[in-house]
Amino acid sequence: MIISGIRIIKFAFQDFFRNFWLSLATVSVLTLTLLTVNGLIAVNFLGKMAISEAEDRVDVGIHFRPEIGEERIQTVKITLMGMPEVRDVEYVSPAESLRRFSEQYGDDALVIESLGEVDGNPFGSTLVVRARSIGDYEKIIKTLDDPAFAEIIEERDFDDRQEIIGRIETISRRIEAFGLGASAAIAIVTFLIVLNTIRVSIYTHREEIRIMRLVGASNGFIRGPFYVQAVAWSVLAVALTAAVTVPTVFFVQPYLERFFGSTSVDLVGFYRVNLLEIFGVQLLAVMAMSIITTKMATARYLRT
């Protein structure tokens, strides 16, 4: 058994190098398929990060009438914090509101002049509410419509980025659909190429195979080298894909940070954490595809 196993591996590698260019073409096509899949994974990750970044910037600002005391505002805050949809509520005092306003419009002489004409601090207290997800804002806003709250609220603004989020989601979905379509098309081409590579390999070795059958080699022994070759192609293709993908990810990371204006878009980190999972699943998938193809080719062309 061990002797046969070693010989199967030996024959497989002999075949691999005898049909070197054919093997190289097969590995290249498998690698291209995997690179497309990795491109899709990266785009998917970036799309999710973009949506998450946009969602993080959405909030509802509740501006209270200046005469409303902090105690009542704290009650509203506690009520809102009790809602499962609310992630956090920030209290901004009138003084802090004034400071932030001055900071934001410090360069605008007209605004500062207008502010000077008003007696005292024109700002009331504010609560800034952030929901757990974008869909939760609807319920929060509905709660604020309650007359108990409405009478103490002077104004509320909902920094609505839903449109941008919707657009990012649409683009992500389209890219994902295109990527899936492209991957499926390449997978079919890959399948056909692997199938034909094995057929050519069987044809090249038809005399050897005929002799093997005549002298009593088992079907497993005759087919074994083709399976080993398929596994070797898969391992090589995944290794090549990793060798291209990982440096590319490191290369694009600074550009992504600049583009998103945030270091939280960490594609390198994503690959670092999920490296084994990403390439492990790819290896298993490519191996499964190659083995199924080999089984089909050998079943069709190696009938005893």
Place this chain on the structure above:
Amino acid sequence: MIRFKNVTKTYPPDVIGLRNVNLHIRPGEFVSIVGQSGTGKTTFCKLLIAEERPTRGQITIGGWDISDIRQSEIPVLRRQIGVVFQDFKLLPKKTARENIAFALEVCGVSHRDIRTVVPQALKIVGLSSKADRYPRQMSGGEQQRVVIARSLVHRPKIIVADEPTGNLDSLNTREIIDLLKRINRFGTTVVLVTHNRDVVNELNRRVVTIDRGLVVSDQEEGKYVL
């Protein structure tokens, strides 16, 4: 040893290979199967090594019914039957020694056993001195002797030789037939398929004649009658 019982083989749509053949070959016999081209001789060989299945009837070898043999059992059967064909079926990039060793390698035989068995087989066929020659460096007769050596390495109980002298001159033909007779003397059953009248007549052994798929004659110490 070998028993054909009412064996019929047809190929689609309605080509008849063998028709209701009944035959019993005893252990250690040397039987010539003769007949003109396309009469079913090769079908007979293919049925013996389970390359084809009979359409009807039963084939047993040493009590083993191979009429409906399982795919996984075919290699076991073929290790018990040495096969020699007209076209030598040697691998051109392997030497005589490597060609013989190949038959053992692919069946999982250890290197140590291969090193023992291959020189013995080469000695039996008288090619010890040409073990490292490639097929292209050997005559047709020598190549056929390599094939016979290869068929012997599993110590088969039966040798099936399908037109083994078809591509050889008379001198080489005589050498190959002498070799088969020698192997038969060791107790191996030899089934020789041929249409060479001189070979059959000189052998003076059992002759089974097939014509259009039918066994038309079966004679002990027979002659080529067609």
